[in-house]
Amino acid sequence: MSGAVVRLDRVALDVGAQKVLRGISLAIPRGGFRWLLGPSGAGKTSLLRLLHLELRPSEGRLELLGRDVGAAPRAALPQLRRRIGMVFQDFRLLPHLSAFDNVALPLRLAGRPEGQIQADVGEMLAWVGLRGRIHCHPAELSGGEQQRVAIARAVINRPDLLLADEPTGNLDDTQAQRLMLLLGELSRLGTTIVVATHNDTIVARHPAPAVRLAEGRLVNADA
Amino acid sequence: MRDEEAQRERAAARRARRLRPAWSDDLGLRRGVARKLLPFMVGAMAFLASLALAGAIAAAAFSRQWQDGPAAALTVQVPDPAAKATDAPQNRLDRVVALLSASPGIARVQALSHAQIAKLLQPWLGSDATQGLALPAVVAVRAEGAGPPLAELTAELRAAAPGTLVDSHGDWTRRIAALAHSVQALAWAMLALVTGVAAAVVTIATRAGLVQRRDAVLLVHGLGATDADIARRFAARATRLAFAGGLGGCAVALPVLAGLAALAAPLVGGIADPAAWMPSLPRALWFGMAAIPLVCAALGFATAQVTVRAWLRPLP
Known part of the structure; x- marks a missing residue:
């Protein structure tokens, strides 16, 4: 279990008076891939938000990228977040920015020079099939195209941990296959990946260990 | 030819190393409500501050003139x-x-x-x-x-x-001095009040901007932006808008003050020159007026920084 990128030990999460997650313990090693499965309301999105450092656990110990999140000072969290990529279910693209600028955001926050950003973002958008749509704003893109921009933004920084909430929801079969190939490649290169999905077909096609939740509790976590 | 090519390559390499310009509007703040509201409100405060400043300086000059003039004079009658x-x-x-x-x-x-x-x-x-x-x-x-x-x-x-009678004009010079000091104190109090209101206006405009751009702010926070990164973007915008407002307020106040100076010139011993494009204003007032837009900018910067950091603090 040592060297785990994600480690939860009896983690609970309360949102208001509601106990959203209870007694979650699991560990995912570097380069590990996990499906995050469970019915709606099981707590998948809440667990992803915890792993994305949008929330801190109410109980238990959460360790990400070797850092105890509960004990880490607030000022240390932005550096950790820059090493985590997230694909949101609702994309969360900034509507006033072009596809290029949306994907460039993490690199600009990391203070990368514009020359490198031009090259990396152009290449990434070409890879997700949006070479001709680089200057389009989200409102001009279809749902699938927006999802691909969101994926490009999440992986542009070569994150150590990649989280995705229903990343294939708006993609056609070919694009979904391409995404899974990309995730597989990232995983081989050492990125730890957690993908929440309801898409049984894609889970069946790409067998991998799964973390299953039900009513905020861990049902099982494959090794 | 080879030199030109090398020069072009060096220029391209320099461009490639450049960072994103500081004025880039990644958070979409230009679409915020503050664009019109903030300069107008700060401009109004700068206008009032100019008048208060002129009042304070005029009262000080008036008081000094009386100290050096009638207050220092005695009349002695010898029957x-x-x-x-x-x-x-x-x-x-x-x-x-x-x-x-x-x-x-x-x-x-x-x-x-x-x-x-x-x-x-x-x-x-x-x-x-x-x-x-x-x-x-x-x-x-x-x-x-x-x-x-x-x-x-x-x-x-x-x-x-x-x-023999000695008339020191004591009573009424004391009253005039008290009046001048009261006017001065009021003017400084008004300046302090106007500064407080301007800070409140910047706070409200910044909070409105945060609410309006909440999704964008939360997103960049999630991508790893520090509080300082986010506060800097809001503060840069508030600084520019407050400076513009301060400049506008002073520009509107200038002809008003010039008119008042022309009216007051005969009362304070000066002569209004109808040929001058602008009656002479005290040097201290010129310096004060020049400082007002800078003070507005500093106030905008500091207030926006404090407001944004306070808003972000409850986030993990």
Whole structure:
């Protein structure tokens, strides 16, 4: 279990008076891939938000990228977040920015020079099939195209941990296959990946260990 | 050719190393409500601040002028000036002038001639009405520093020339000084109030911007932006808008102040020059007016920084 990128030990999460997650313990090693499965309301999105450092656990110990999140000072969290990529279910693209600028955001926050950003973002958008749509704003893109921009933004920084909430929801079969190939490649290169999905077909096609939740509790976590 | 190519390559490499310009609007703040509201409100405050500043400076100048002018003047009336003084072998006027000249705290002593006294009385008594009147002699005295010890001096003068009157204009110069100080204090209080209101306006506009751009702020926070990164973007915008507002407010205040200065010039001893494109304003006011947009900018920067950091603090 040592060297785990994600480690939860009896983690609970309360949102208001509601106990959203209870007694979650699991560990995912570097380069590990996990499906995050469970019915709606099981707590998948809440667990992803915890792993994305949008929330801190109410109980238990959460360790990400070797850092105890509960004990880490607030000022240390932005550096950790820059090493985590997230694909949101609702994309969360900034509507006033072009596809290029949306994907460039993490690199600009990391203070990368514009020359490198031009090259990396152009290449990434070409890879997700949006070479001709680089200057389009989200409102001009279809749902699938927006999802691909969101994926490009999440992986542009070569994150150590990649989280995705229903990343294939708006993609056609070919694009979904391409995404899974990309995730597989990232995983081989050492990125730890957690993908929440309801898409049984894609889970069946790409067998991998799964973390299953039900009513905020861990049902099982494959090794 | 090879040199040109190498130069082009070096220029391209320099461009590639450049960072995103600081004024880039990744958070979409230009679409915020503050764009029009903030410069207008800060401009209004800058206008009021200019007036308050002018009031404070004018009151200070007025007070100083009275301290140096009428407040430092004494008038001494000597009845029966040609009669012999009671304590010396001189006439009373000469004796009074000698005593005044010897007294500490007195800069200048001047006995007015009969013609000067007649001229002073002319508006009330007519041109030759003073002929044959037993007028007292009048001595104009200019004090210096803390002035002479009035009670002792008066007693001494009366001993030499009975019935001598010493008028120090004390009562009304004290009242005018108190008035000038009150106006000054009010002006400073108004400046403080206007500064507070301007800070409140920037706070409200920044909070409105945060609410309006909440999704964008939360997203960049999630991507790893620090509080300083986010606060810097809001503060840069608030600084620019507040500076523009301050500049506008001062520009509107300038002709108003020039008009007031032209009206006030004869009252404070100046002369309004109708040919001048702008009556002369005190140098302190010019410096103050130049500082107002800078103060507005600093206020915008500091207030936006504090507001944004306070808003972000509850986030993990």
